Amino acid sequence: MSLRLPAPLPNRFDALFFDMDGTLIDSTPCVERTWRNWAGELGIDAEHLIANMHGVRGIDVISRFAPDADLQTEYEKLLQRELSDMEGTVAINGVAERIAELDGIRAAIITSAPRPLAQSKLEYCGITPPAFMVCAEDIVNGKPSPDPYLAGAQHFDVDPARCLAFEDAPNGVRSAKAAGMTVIALTTSHPADELGEADLLIRDWHDLRFHAEADGSVTVTVAV
Template identity: 65%
Template structure:
C-alpha cells in the first residue's frame, strides 16, 4: 500500500485494533461452547469480528438466542481480566485532533463502553455498535453507516481491522483497509491493503482542512 496518503476520515474496529480483550473473550466463549456442546475449536476459528448474536445463531441454533446472548453479555461485562490497549494506540489517537474518526465494532454498546473505560480510552465522536445495523460484519452495513454518520464518502475513508470478517466488511463498503496482526496471521489478513504489527508502524498528521495524512513511521 503506497503511503503517505490522505483520507477524509479514519474508522477503527475495537477488539484487536484499539484494545486486546482476546484472553477474556476466548475464555468466556470457550466455556459457553462447552456448555452448549458444540465444536469449540470451530467456534474459535469463526467468532472473531462477528456479532455475538450472529455467532450464537450460527453455532447454537438449537438454543434460545436471547437467553444465550444475555448469558454471554453478563459474563463479558464482568470478566475483563487481561484486557489491554494495543501497543502505540494512545500515541496515534493523540495525533488525531479534529480529524473525523469513528469506532465500528461488532460488540454491543454496553460491552464496548465497558472495555474502553476499563482501558481508559475515550470514545470517538462517532460510534457504530453491533445493534446499530441490520447486518453485521462481514456485510458492509457497519462501515457504510460509519461513513454516513461522519458525512464522508466510503471511498475516501481508511479502516483499521484485525479480522478477516472485518476486512471484508470495510472493503465491501469501498474503503481502504490496514489490518493489525494481533489476532490473526498475516496470511489470514491478506485481503487488507496493508498489514502492521502494532500502531508504532504508522503516524497521523492532521491537515488544516480536517483530513489526515497517514504515513509509515519510518517515512
Template identity: 45%
Template sequence: MEIRCDALLFDVDGTLVDSTAAIERTWRRWAAEWSHDPDAIIAVCHGRRSKDVIAQFVAAEDVARATARLDELELADLAGIVAVPGAPELLAGLPARAWAVVTSGSHALASSRLRAAGLPLPEVMVNGPDLRHGKPHPEGFLTAARLLGVDPGRCVVFEDAPAGVAAGKAAGAAVVAVTVTNPASALAQADGGGGRRRRWVPGQRALPGRLPGWLGLRGFTDEHEGGQRCRSTSRPRSSSAATSRSSWSSMPPRTRT
C-alpha cells in the same frame, strides 16, 4: 505513496485493545454451558457479531437467550484487557470528528473494554447489535462514515479479523490489517481487489512513539482541503517478517501553520 483520507475507522477488539484472552475465556464458558465444542466456536467468532456466531450453533428459537447469556459473561470479564501499544498515543492526537469505532460488540461491551484499556470513547461509535447486517457486510463502516460526514472512500479502516477486512473493502475504504488476533496469512485479502486498498502487517521493530515501518502512516494532518492526509512512506513488510502479536504506533499529528 500517499493515502489521502478524512477519517480513521477502528475496530475495537484486536485493533485498539487486546482482549483476546477475555474473549476466548467467555466463549469457552458459554460453550461449556451450551454443550458445544469451544475450539469450533473460537475458530469462527473473532470479528463477528455474537448473535451471528451463536446462530451457527443453536436452534433459531434459542439465539436471543444464548446471546443474552454471552453478553452477560463478557461484561463480567474485563480481566487482562489492555490497550494495543501505540493506540493511546494515536487516538490522543486525532481530532474528535476524524475517527470512529465500528465494532461487532454492543455499546456497553465496547465502552467497557475501551475504559478498561484506558482509551477514550469516540464521539461516533457504531455497534453490531444496532445494525441490520454485521461484518463482513459494509453497513457498519458505511454508517460510521455517514455519521462523521465523510465519503467512505476517503476513510482508512483498521481491522484484525477477516470479516472486518472484508467489510472495510466492501465499503470502499483503504484497509490496514493489524496482526494482533490473526496472522498475516489470514488477512491476505486486505491486499486484493485493487482500488486504494493495501495491507500493512506489523514487523518486529515497531518502536513506541515513532513510526514503525509496517504501519506506513507518516502522520495525520489537516493540511489539504480541510481534510486529513495519511502518508505511506514504505512498502509493506512480507508476512514472514510479521509477528502474531505486535504493537502499532503513530507519529503525533501536525497542524497547519
C-alpha cells in the same frame, strides 16, 4: 516491522474508522474464556467456534452455532459474563499516541461488540474513544457485511472510497473492503496470510502516524 508493500501511504483520507477488539484493545483472553465455557455448556465444538467468531457480532455467532437456543437469553448471558470478566484485556501497543493525534479528525469506532461492552472495555484500558461509534445494535447486518462501515461513512457524509479502516480479523477486513474503503490490518490476532485482502499490514500502532489537516481530513504516514 511487518509492513507489506506496496503500501498506500502516505495518503490523505476524509475519515478514519477503527475496529475495536484486536485493533485498539486486545481482550482475547476473556473473550475466548467466556465463549469456550459457553460452547462447553451447549456441547459445541469450541475450537471451531473460536476459529470463526472473531470480528462477528455475538448474536450472529449464537445464531450460527446454536440455532435452536433462545437467541436473546444466550446473548444476555454471554454479555453479562463478558462485562464481569475483563481480566487480561490490554491496549494495543502505541494506541494512546495515535488517539492523541485524532483531534480535529473525522474518526469513529466500528465494532461488532454491543455498546455497553465496548464502552466498558475501552474504559478498562484507559482509552477515550472517538465521539461516534457504530456498535452491534446499531445495524441489521453485521460484519462481514459492509453495512457497519457504510453507516460510519454516512454519519460523516463522506465517500467510503476516501476512507481508511483499521481491522485485525478477516471478517472485518472483508466488511470494510466491501464498503469500498482502504484497509490496514494489524497482525495482532491473525497471521498475515489470513489478512491478504487488506491493502497494508502493520505490526501495531507504532508503525503509523496521523496528521490532522485544516479541513478535517488526515494524512496517514508510515513511521520512519
